[in-house]
Every structure is written in C-alpha cells, then in structure tokens.
Amino acid sequence: QVQLQESGPGLVKPSQTLSLTCTVSGDSINSGNYYWSWIRQPPGKGLEWIGNIYYSGSTNYNPSLKSRLTISIDTSKNQFSLKLSSVTAADTAVYYCARAVRITVNRGFFQHWGQGTLVSVSS
Amino acid sequence: SYELPQPPSVSVSPGETARITCSGDAFLNRHAHWYQQRPGQAPVLVIYKDTERPSGIPERFSGSRSGTIVTLTISGVQAEDEADYFCQTTDSGDTWVFGGGTKVTVL
Numbered sequence: 001q002v003q004l005q006e007s008g009p010g011l012v013k014p015s016q017t018l019s020l021t022c023t024v025s026g027d028s029i030n031s032g033n034y035y036w037s038w039i040r041q042p043p044g045k046g047l048e049w050i051g052n053i054y055y056s057g058s059t060n061y062n063p064s065l066k067s068r069l070t071i072s073i074d075t076s077k078n079q080f081s082l083k084l085s086s087v088t089a090a091d092t093a094v095y096y097c098a099r100a101v102r103i104t105v106n107r108g109f110f111q112h113w114g115q116g117t118l119v120s121v122s123s
Numbered sequence: 124s125y126e127l128p129q130p131p132s133v134s135v136s137p138g139e140t141a142r143i144t145c146s147g148d149a150f151l152n153r154h155a156h157w158y159q160q161r162p163g164q165a166p167v168l169v170i171y172k173d174t175e176r177p178s179g180i181p182e183r184f185s186g187s188r189s190g191t192i193v194t195l196t197i198s199g200v201q202a203e204d205e206a207d208y209f210c211q212t213t214d215s216g217d218t219w220v221f222g223g224g225t226k227v228t229v230l
Contacts, residue, residue: 037219046126046209046221046222046223046224047158047160047166047209047211047221047224048124048221049124049211049218049219049220049221052219060217060219062124062218062219063124063216063218064124065124096165096166101171103154103172106213106217107153107154107213107217108213108219109154109156109168109171109172109211110156110158110166110168110211111168111171111177113165113166113167114165115165116165
C-alpha cells in the first residue's frame with residue numbers, strides 16, 4: 001500500500017519561500033500511471049488544488065499560484081517537492097501531497113493522500 | 124481560483140438517504156470524483172469516474188451524472204458518514220478544481 005508523508009517547516013515568515021517535500025513509500029514514483037500532487041486547505045475552508053507533476057518532470061499548475069510555484073520530482077529519492085515564493089498569511093493552510101491516478105493527459109483523481117502538514121505564515 | 128457550487132450543508136436522519144449535488148459545465152464531458160473528509164483527517168476517495176467505488180468503500184455510496192450536475196448519494200446513512208464531502212473534476216483549461224464542500228450532519 002502506497003504511503004505519502006509531507007515534511008518541512010511549520011512556520012514561514014511573510015515574503016519568504018514555503019518549501020515542502022513529500023516522501024513516497026510502498027511504490028515507485030517513476031510510473032506513468034500517476035500524477036504526484038499538492039493540495040492545500042486553509043483552516044476551516046475547502047480544498048484547493050496547487051499542482052501536479054508527472055514522473056517525466058512535466059508540470060500542471062493552478063493558474064492562481066503559477067507565478068509563485070515550483071514543483072519538482074526526484075525519482076532517485078522517491079520524493080517530490082513544493083516551493084511557493086513570496087508567501088502571505090493567505091497561504092496559511094494544511095498542505096497535502098497525494099498520488100493521483102492519471103485518466104488521460106491532465107485529468108485524474110486523488111487516490112491516496114498524505115496526512116497533511118500545517119504551514120503557518122507569520123512573522 | 125474558483126470552486127464548483129455545492130450545498131453548504133445537508134442534514135439527514137440515520138437510515139435515510141443523503142444526496143449531495145455539484146454543478147459545472149465541465150461535467151458535460153469530464154468525470155466527477157468525490158472525497159469524504161472527517162474532522163482532522165485527510166480526504167478519502169469515495170467515488171471516482173462518476174460512478175466507480177474504490178475497494179473498501181461501502182456500497183451505500185454511489186454517484187451519478189446528469190448534464191452539468193453530478194450527485195453523490197449515501198443510502199441508509201450511518202453516524203460514521205458525518206463528514207465533509209467534496210466533488211472534483213478538471214476544467215477545460217486543465218485546471219483541477221474542487222467543489223466548495225458539503226457538510227453532512229447525521230441527526
């Protein structure tokens with residue numbers, strides 16, 4: 001059974017860069033059947049898709065975050081990562097990594113989720 | 124970013140049927156997927172590709188689609204079904220989008 005675990009700082013200062021890593025166990029990240037995804041949820045609010053990365057390194061980002069966002073993949077470590085720059089309090093959220101089943105190009109659904117990690121943006 | 128419209132809340136007595144809708148033009152030619160999120164937990168996939176149920180999800184969960192509206196139905200609701208439910212799809216610009224979420228309360 002695949003498992004995903006988020007890691008990274010729980011507190012980031014405004015204007016700095018939020019960095020998280022997702023470590024995948026129980027399956028290889030080097031598969032054409034899946035996208036590797038980031039989703040976030042502000043406290044008390046709904047889910048927001050951040051972006052996906054394919055094993056080849058191709059990415060698909062939420063247009064509202066694209067200018068500040070970088071998602072990368074390291075198949076040798078079975079990890080993928082998120083960097084979100086110029087953060088503000090509005091970026092405070094629980095950040096989830098997930099494995100998405102690829103239905104076709106840029107379409108799919110989130111099959112497995114990490115437990116999530118709360119990142120607060122505050123000075 | 125935007126959210127697909129869902130009713131904010133649905134209340135149902137144990138054993139009754141809960142229906143949660145989600146609407147959007149994307150559903151004319153794209154699949155709907157549904158997630159259950161209990162308080163303090165990560166979301167769990169309960170329906171994918173409109174009507175498919177992952178292994179381990181009870182048969183009382185079902186999905187349907189009609190035009191631009193998709194529906195998650197929970198038949199014979201149990202206390203453990205009290206949770207938030209989110210729909211999800213991909214829009215015409217390849218943006219993956221969620222519904223705003225529906226809180227199901229079991230009376």
